[in-house]
């Protein structure tokens with residue numbers, strides 16, 4: 001496939017936008033080459049500026065769980081736009097979406113809408129700190145909670161006390177309040193809780209991780225976190241920006257059978273428009289302004305266009321919960337087909353799959369945390385990524401991302417994807 005016009009557009013974009021993109025992973029730095037500029041999309045397909053048709057496995061990084069330009073969502077947005085795009089005053093549709101979300105998700109009474117997953121996680125941590133009167137948080141290496149300062153902390157080797165900033169611009173003062181634990185390693189969390197007794201406001205986690213590839217929580221890991229939080233008066237925050245309204249109506253809380261104290265949302269809840277949200281029981285949400293002292297606000301929060309997209313999306317999912325099974329079945333089918341091809345070609349790989357999240361890692365070792373995920377063979381991944389792209393299959397341009405299937409994908413699309421892998425598998429050694 002030829003990507004001539006995309007390349008020209010990228011060159012022009014780089015003159016005016018840092019790196020030519022408004023979010024770094026779009027720039028293909030991890031895989032090399034130039035990004036594809038998309039013109040439009042419908043269902044499971046992207047149509048790029050060169051006229052290529054691509055089968056899409058990122059779905060805008062998750063939101064478009066029912067496929068691109070899904071008619072009920074598009075119609076809702078168009079109708080809403082005709083009546084004005086923003087008021088800075090309350091609107092009924094905010095309550096409609098809040099009511100529906102609260103009815104679908106276990107263990108929450110109230111929800112506050114923001115504009116991104118980043119804002120949701122940042123606000124959830126502030127709320128946890130305000131509620132508990134404690135400063136420190138525990139996060140897990142390899143989990144992504146958006147780009148606010150407290151979360152941009154990487155593990156130094158053996159770091160169990162103070163985090164060190166891994167992005168310039170994050171101060172030591174901020175970094176020292178973020179403690180790093182190892183995913184799927186309850187002991188690493190307990191050690192931090194013991195060393196920082198009485199100082200930890202919250203543990204924040206992706207209950208099924210999707211930002212170091214897909215990582216499945218081991219049996220009893222999440223339950224162990226719940227018990228630890230109960231014993232130590234720590235709030236458990238589930239970052240369900242990726243898993244929420246994707247794994248099930250009630251997200252990971254429902255699927256794993258574990259209650260979180262605060263849950264954050266993004267991606268699917270906005271149906272493709274900028275929406276994030278955080279939610280909890282009344283006892284915690286009551287601490288938020290204007291009811292309580294913890295401040296949080298937004299000029300465009302609860303924006304009517306964004307709410308109308310979210311409401312249309314969640315209404316579809318609420319009325320057709322079979323879609324979660326359908327998606328999981330398709331993901332399983334794809335995974336099985338791809339695994340067979342790789343096995344037949346003697347390519348070492350790990351495949352992690354949970355519901356409609358899936359990732360392939362070119363490594364012999366099980367991928368259970370950031371360290372094992374980072375051991376994947378990136379040279380093989382690059383060949384795989386570009387080999388698939390050349391055949392019109394658009395995968396996430398980084399080995400650290402889960403694929404997001406959308407329900408517009410047909411079994412024919414999946415077969416085409418498996419066949420594309422078969423064409424290039426022998427080159428992946």
Ligand SMILES: *Cc1c(COP(=O)(O)O)cnc(C)c1O
Pocket residue numbers: 115116117118119121144145146147206210211239240241242266267276
């Ligand atoms: C995408 C993501 C975020 C950040 O959401 P944005 O809308 O990009 O700010 C936070 N947490 C998780 C788990 C995510 O996948």
